[in-house]
Amino acid sequence: MTTQKMPNTDLAGWLDRSGISRKELARRVKTAAQACGQPHITPDATTVRRWLDGDHPRPPVPEILADVFSACAGYRVTTYDLGFGESAAAERSLDYNSSFATTVEAVADLGRADVDRRKFLAAAPFAAVAAVGPSRDWLLNTLDQQPEPGPRVRLEDVTAVKNMFGEFQRMDVLQGGGSGRLILAKYMNAHVFPLLRRTYTDEVHKALCEAAAEQTYLLGWMAYDSGEHGTAQRYLIQSLRLAEESKNAALGAHVLAGMADQATLLGNPTEGRRLAQTGRAGLGRNTSAACLADLWALEARALAKLGEKTEAARAVTQSEAAYSRVRLADEQEWAAFIDPAYLHGEHANTFRDLGQAQTAEVHARQSIDHARKQRRARRGAMSQAALAVSHLQRRDLESAHAAGIRTLSLSRQVKSSRCVEAVQDLQRRMEPFGNHRLIADFNERARDLMTAA
Structure with missing residues (x-):
């Protein structure tokens, strides 16, 4: 006995809302598939009709469809919204992707799933070796990605985002990560991630990626403080990629400090030490004494777990020496808690x-x-x-x-x-x-x- 397929009314609704034809949707999916290295995906209008009739396309087509409709809508549309169930967002957000556009969609997927409290994200495991590639790529890569077309973003828009960061960071410091995380995730989904899909000058692009990296890191830190380490890890990896896009070395080193802290806490001090060392290597001289102090402190924590008494004590001394050089007026806002x-x-x-x-x-x-x-x-x-x-x-x-x-x-x-x-x-x-x-x-x-x- 065969099971009768049910028409995909969710997909039909989004197709109507977008105002594009079946043929145009097929063309956009084909173009997006080629851009992400999937040239064998070549749908046509008939293929789209079958999807509307209830056929479930194989991955990564549902994810590509979600990206296409997101570009039309100006905010994140997920595979869940399109009637295709949960996507592989938990795994996609572990990737440190060279494509800025793909990074934007990965972090937007993650934020949407976090707000909706999807079960697959809550159960996402911490991947012990997932930080190896991102930390290496952050240190070595200089990328030049172009943003998607759309309304231009102004520096005033970025300033508004950065002003909100301070409020959310104070909420975390004073009340704990469980207090404001979902509020921050909703704010990011509604006001920050959509900006990343637009066009802007190089100056605005860097400033916007910096602001987004700061807040994505804070989401990860709040998840960490709530004991949701798989979610935290995914936010931190995407924050590191956004920090690289912003060309802010200190911010990237700060994200690596968070990753080092998490690795040591979860029983992998060797990885924690390596991440802290990578952060120091990429920090540069006279960039952020506070961040340097933090990285030395976290390396000391890892060394203590490894039983390296002399090296741990030396790292504490280095941390104290770095902090003695801190000038608060020269530090970025995210360093306030250090x-x-x-x-x-x-x-x-x-x-x-x-x-x-x-x-x-x-x-x-x-x-x-x-x-x-x-x-x-x-x-x-x-x-x-x-x-x-x-x-x-x-x-x-x-x-x-x-x-x-x-x-x-x-x-x-x-x-x-x-x-x-x-x-x-x-x-x-x-x-x-x-x-x-x-x-x-x-x-x-x-x-x-x-x-x-």
Whole structure:
């Protein structure tokens, strides 16, 4: 018994909305297929009729159709919108594509799926080796892609986008990545990605790609802070490609710092170190002392995980030396969070992993003091957790318990999976102390936070 095909009313609706004929749609699909190296895709008006009747074309035709209709509409249309189900956006967004136009469509697909909370994206895995190609290409390539035709973008449009970045970054720093990510993704889908498809002067093109890279990075960082590492990785790769297009070396190095942080966190410190080193190699002299300080700090974190005590301590020293050269007026807005609260917190974790409890405590307390003054609960929580571990390493349960309670209090103030993970790590480190009353009390108090997470 054969299953009767159902007409594709979604595709028909978009064809009517676009105002183009079946023959013209076939021509545009053929042209787009040739441009992306698929010359064997040669549809005609009859092929389009079969699609409308319910035939499901083989990949990558649905993705090409989505790109064609997106160009007509001026905003992202997905394979899902066209009645063809989910696309391979999760995999396409792992690619560091030499084509700027393809990059725009990949990041737009990703943003649309993120807003719609598609199941395939939530389940997207972190690919351990996916950063190898992007980091290499960012360092070596100089690309000259031309934008798609359309209404011209002005510098005033780019300024409006950059002004919004500061607001979203402050939301992330003060409230955690879980607070504003979907709002930012909706803003990007509605106001930023459509601009990337238009024409502009070279100056505007670079400025727009820089602004888009900043906000795409922030989306990735917010996903990272929410524990969605597969989604985060895909945003970061596309952000790196946009940063290259902007010719902003410091921004690209900043994105690599985020990728290094993620790789080390997920158990691949060798890759984390390599990414941090690549960022430093591409940064250039006197470009961003804050970014350099961050890259050294993250290399130190990776080295500590690898047990390289001398090299890790040297990297911390290099980070501190770089930060001493920071001039805030010369730094870009995305570097605002690279400050003593952040850096001392990272150094505390480095020395914690090296088992140097006293040095870890010194850095943790400095981070906590700065975070308190800035009302940064997330940073304060993670540094309180590092302080608690330093007390555990010296078997001071009273002090560890007190710092642990402060960790819980601060963690409840933000939506951040990293704070939850810091609490879970603290609980694991408390296990060797058995059923001591302070350990039992901490675990009881942590139960509500764990349940909510």
